Amino acid sequence: MSDEFDQEKIELVMALRKQGISDKNVLAALERVPRETFINTSFRRQAYEDHALPIECGQTISQPFIVAYMTEKLEVGDRMKALEVGTGSGYQAAVLSRLCRRVYTVERYRTLLRDAVRRFEALHLHNITSKVADGNEGWPEQAPFDRIIVTAAASDVPQKLVEQLKIGGIMVLPVAVPGSRGVQNLVRIIRTEEGVIREDLMPVRFVPLVAGVARES
Ligand code: SAH
Numbered sequence: 001m002s003d004e005f006d007q008e009k010i011e012l013v014m015a016l017r018k019q020g021i022s023d024k025n026v027l028a029a030l031e032r033v034p035r036e037t038f039i040n041t042s043f044r045r046q047a048y049e050d051h052a053l054p055i056e057c058g059q060t061i062s063q064p065f066i067v068a069y070m071t072e073k074l075e076v077g078d079r080m081k082a083l084e085v086g087t088g089s090g091y092q093a094a095v096l097s098r099l100c101r102r103v104y105t106v107e108r109y110r111t112l113l114r115d116a117v118r119r120f121e122a123l124h125l126h127n128i129t130s131k132v133a134d135g136n137e138g139w140p141e142q143a144p145f146d147r148i149i150v151t152a153a154a155s156d157v158p159q160k161l162v163e164q165l166k167i168g169g170i171m172v173l174p175v176a177v178p179g180s181r182g183v184q185n186l187v188r189i190i191r192t193e194e195g196v197i198r199e200d201l202m203p204v205r206f207v208p209l210v211a212g213v214a215r216e217s
Helices: 005-018 024-032 041-046 064-074 091-097 108-124 159-163
Strands: 081-085 102-107 128-132 143-149 165-176 184-191 196-204
Touching: 005 024, 005 064, 005 159, 024 064, 024 091, 064 091, 064 165, 064 184, 064 196, 081 091, 091 102, 091 108, 091 128, 102 108, 108 128, 159 165
Parallel strands: 081 102, 081 143, 102 128, 143 165
Antiparallel strands: 165 184, 184 196
């Protein structure tokens, strides 16, 4: 991998630290995953600017701060099994793959998943398993999960995903705020024996979680 972006990468990680990301493992994972690999050539120069960028199929790769923040809030451990809904470019899955034992990731666009898988292979990330499916269903055959991250905005917390979380497990996801178009609440759910504990973290903007697998020409 070229050193072209080394300086920008260091600056981004420093900026994330200033913005309150303090988990050393999370910062190290962001430093190790080349974001430029997940971005279309025309936007490559902006790979280490702290904003979301367009990817194929009208979707977006999240802003690095949001990736770092959600990952930190997930409190991932290296023995854990995590599910991601919304593979997109594959960047968030790649970051998680550096922190946990295995990542399962689900995407509704075949085109996006194919590109993401190529990137995982190029980067030798062998602990990521993926499939084209409707993430609202989770991945029942692989459940339960220690951690679940949803990177598209749900209208409500999907009950099927809660059911696929271990007791004590954590899920982070954007949830629509009624009447507030386009802005969602980033929510953290902890599953307990008695039910769930919900914590509202901050306002965010994600593309919507859409039902069903995408029809592509
Ligand atoms: N985590 C991604 C960001 C993805 S944007 C990254 O790091 O690049 C959100 C993604 O969720 C989009 O690719 C969109 O197609 C996908 N998505 C939306 N609804 C979905 C669903 N029901 N099941 C699976 N993926 C979904």
